[in-house]
Amino acid sequence: MTETILDLHGIVKVFGEGRTQVRALSGVDLEVKKGEVVLIMGPSGSGKTTLLSIGGGILKPTDGKVLLKGRQINGMDEELLTKIRLSEIGFIFQQFLLLSALTAKENVQVVAEFAGDIDSAAVKSEEILTRLGLEGRMNDVPANLSGGEKQRVAIARALVNDPDILLADEPTANLDSKVGHEVMEILREIAKKRGKSVLVVSHDNRIRDIADRILWLEDGKFKEIGKMETDPVCGMSIERGANRVVRERKEYFFCSEGCMNEFRKEPGKFILTNKLNN
Amino acid sequence: MVVSIARKNLFAEKTRFFVSVGGVAFSILLIVFLLGVYNAFQRLFIDYVESFAADLVVAQEGVTDMSHTFSLLDINKMSQIETISGGSVYGLVNRTTNARVREEDGSKIINFPGRKKGENKKAKKATINLMGFEKESGVGGPPIMLSGSKTPGKREIIVDRVFSKQNELTLGDSVELFDEVFTITGITDKNNMMLYTRAFVDLDEAQEVLRQKGQVNFILVSLPDPSRASEVVEKLESNIAGITVYKKSDFAKSNAKALMDTFVPIILVITVIGFATGAVVVGLTIYTATMEKIKEYGVLKAIGSTNRRLFFVVFEQALWSSLLGYILGIFLAWLVSKLVVDVINMVVEFNLATYILALGASILMSFVATYIPIMKIAKTDPAMVFRS
Numbered sequence: 110m111t112e113t114i115l116d117l118h119g120i121v122k123v124f125g126e127g128r129t130q131v132r133a134l135s136g137v138d139l140e141v142k143k144g145e146v147v148l149i150m151g152p153s154g155s156g157k158t159t160l161l162s163i164g165g166g167i168l169k170p171t172d173g174k175v176l177l178k179g180r181q182i183n184g185m186d187e188e189l190l191t192k193i194r195l196s197e198i199g200f201i202f203q204q205f206l207l208l209s210a211l212t213a214k215e216n217v218q219v220v221a222e223f224a225g226d227i228d229s230a231a232v233k234s235e236e237i238l239t240r241l242g243l244e245g246r247m248n249d250v251p252a253n254l255s256g257g258e259k260q261r262v263a264i265a266r267a268l269v270n271d272p273d274i275l276l277a278d279e280p281t282a283n284l285d286s287k288v289g290h291e292v293m294e295i296l297r298e299i300a301k302k303r304g305k306s307v308l309v310v311s312h313d314n315r316i317r318d319i320a321d322r323i324l325w326l327e328d329g330k331f332k333e334i335g336k337m338e339t340d341p342v343c344g345m346s347i348e349r350g351a352n353r354v355v356r357e358r359k360e361y362f363f364c365s366e367g368c369m370n371e372f373r374k375e376p377g378k379f380i381l382t383n384k385l386n387n
Numbered sequence: 388m389v390v391s392i393a394r395k396n397l398f399a400e401k402t403r404f405f406v407s408v409g410g411v412a413f414s415i416l417l418i419v420f421l422l423g424v425y426n427a428f429q430r431l432f433i434d435y436v437e438s439f440a441a442d443l444v445v446a447q448e449g450v451t452d453m454s455h456t457f458s459l460l461d462i463n464k465m466s467q468i469e470t471i472s473g474g475s476v477y478g479l480v481n482r483t484t485n486a487r488v489r490e491e492d493g494s495k496i497i498n499f500p501g502r503k504k505g506e507n508k509k510a511k512k513a514t515i516n517l518m519g520f521e522k523e524s525g526v527g528g529p530p531i532m533l534s535g536s537k538t539p540g541k542r543e544i545i546v547d548r549v550f551s552k553q554n555e556l557t558l559g560d561s562v563e564l565f566d567e568v569f570t571i572t573g574i575t576d577k578n579n580m581m582l583y584t585r586a587f588v589d590l591d592e593a594q595e596v597l598r599q600k601g602q603v604n605f606i607l608v609s610l611p612d613p614s615r616a617s618e619v620v621e622k623l624e625s626n627i628a629g630i631t632v633y634k635k636s637d638f639a640k641s642n643a644k645a646l647m648d649t650f651v652p653i654i655l656v657i658t659v660i661g662f663a664t665g666a667v668v669v670g671l672t673i674y675t676a677t678m679e680k681i682k683e684y685g686v687l688k689a690i691g692s693t694n695r696r697l698f699f700v701v702f703e704q705a706l707w708s709s710l711l712g713y714i715l716g717i718f719l720a721w722l723v724s725k726l727v728v729d730v731i732n733m734v735v736e737f738n739l740a741t742y743i744l745a746l747g748a749s750i751l752m753s754f755v756a757t758y759i760p761i762m763k764i765a766k767t768d769p770a771m772v773f774r775s
Contacts, residue, residue: 158773161773162770162773165689167689167769167770167772167773168770188693191688191691191692191693192691193691194689194690194691195690195691195692196691198691200689200690200772202686202772202773203773206682206683206686206772208392208395208680208683208686208687209399209680209683210392210395210396210398210399211390211392211395215390215395218390219390219392220690220691222389222390223687223690223691223692223696224691227389230389231388266690278773
């Protein structure tokens with residue numbers, strides 16, 4: 110039986126109190142197995158990022174259990190939780206969030222040093238960056254790297270302490286589709302060849318083919334993904350709804366009237382793009 | 388080599404870093420320079436008293452020092468003191484007054500028969516602290532001689548190097564004191580007290596021009612057995628009314644204390660302003676740098692860095708600014724001291740205690756400067772990294 114790395118059980122998260130109270134998650138269950146790539150999709154404000162933060166031990170759930178390799182991490186004291194985040198979880202962020210004053214190599218090295226790996230941190234960082242095709246960019250600061258390179262540095266940073274699971278928040282949001290796909294392929298390779306679990310939250314429907322499992326989160330709960338469509342203009346996953354256009358006997362759905370109107374003006378452009386992307 | 392986020396952050400924003408270092412340097416310059424001036428003055432007061440070839444200083448009862456209280460002793464007390472102490476006694480006259488150093492038209496004062504002494508009211512004047520000492524013994528006389536004679540004769544005076552330079556007067560030139568013209572026959576050093584300089588004349592001459600024949604201001608006593616000083620002090624005070632007797636070292640300390648009581652509040656206020664200036668400059672630059680990178684600190688917290696480690700990153704930045712500012716500040720203080728010594732003849736003396744105090748101040752600046760940024764980091768929610 111495949112080992113469960115992350116087990117979220119009955120997760121409830123409520124923000125605020127009284128009239129301003131917002132229920133972001135309403136009893137969410139999620140298991141991520143070793144070597145599995147799970148993609149959580151959903152509209153903005155659906156609770157995806159909240160779920161990721163809780164899974165990563167950054168946010169405490171109002172109710173429910175967060176188990177990392179069978180060990181309950183919610184309720185742990187902050188110091189221990191910090192150590193777990195450092196050594197057992199790797200984070201990848203939408204805006205890359207590299208330290209601007211440090212070079213690519215230093216951005217990776219510093220995280221290894223945090224974990225106490227002083228002697229081999231530099232060598233390890235070089236190895237990972239080389240593996241990710243950044244051997245020529247090690248001494249460049251983030252400002253001199255492209256979006257794809259920055260995200261690969263971020264992946265290297267997430268991997269340097271050899272964590273069990275990578276948590277990625279919109280990892281392709283600031284990348285074009287080709288580079289976004291490359292980044293997701295790297296994450297998949299990490300999962301499959303190195304046995305790491307990867308939990309990704311994203312709006313980006315173009316990366317769904319990379320995932321082993323796709324979950325749709327909406328209004329704080331997982332929903333069936335079968336009825337989801339892709340907005341051909343912005344690429345966002347959406348439910349079938351009123352913003353609908355039929356063209357050449359095929360139905361197209363849009364996240365907003367803006368996208369729908371744009372499609373109506375020049376449909377050929379988006380149908381073609383959509384085909385290319387797929 | 389371990390990656391130093393603090394150093395990298397500092398050097399990535401060079402202008403801000405230099406502003407920060409400059410702020411501390413200015414602050415340290417101010418603190419060190421002031422302390423240097425204070426040290427030098429204290430030394431001038433102490434050194435002169437310590438130079439007396441005597442063991443005791445007798446003053447009018449209640450007098451604590453030579454500059455803030457006025458002592459006047461009848462000359463017949465000298466024989467009483469000599470008898471009771473069994474030592475040698477020397478009179479010392481001390482009065483701060485104005486000396487005419489130039490005629491109204493700027494020419495040097497020249498003595499000639501029929502010169503209208505004291506009538507030249509618009510003449511250029513300089514303040515001197517006139518010391519009348521017994522030239523035969525030299526006790527109470529100038530401790531250092533640069534040129535000329537250390538035994539001034541009739542209507543002869545020894546002036547300080549700074550007095551000589553400021554008034555462009557040298558050996559052979561004249562000054563007028565209480566309507567009497569004195570010829571400069573010696574140049575001494577380390578007697579520049581900023582507001583005035585010490586000048587030395589023979590005791591009889593001083594008594595004559597100051598119209599205090601039969602009186603001295605202090606009596607210096609040289610004991611045959613200095614180890615009996617405390618005993619003699621008690622004996623003198625119990626047998627002679629109206630006097631206070633000090634051991635020489637106590638009188639030196641008392642003079643230093645009088646100076647300290649006058650200047651320390653001023654120095655303290657300026658030092659605190661200097662310290663606050665440095666702390667505010669470093670504090671603002673570190674605060675700005677921290678707030679600019681608050682998301683990066685949030686990332687580090689999310690990834691797994693402890694608050695303690697991040698606090699150290701911020702503190703290290705402030706410490707670098709403070710320590711480099713300290714070094715620059717010390718150098719600037721040294722440079723300024725050289726300039727003021729040469730240009731405005733001010734005395735400045737730096738010692739190890741000054742450097743240590745300034746170092747302590749600069750380290751304290753780092754702590755003060757990092758307090759608010761550290762609080763900001765402590766309150767930063769690592770979940771912020773997920774907000775775009």
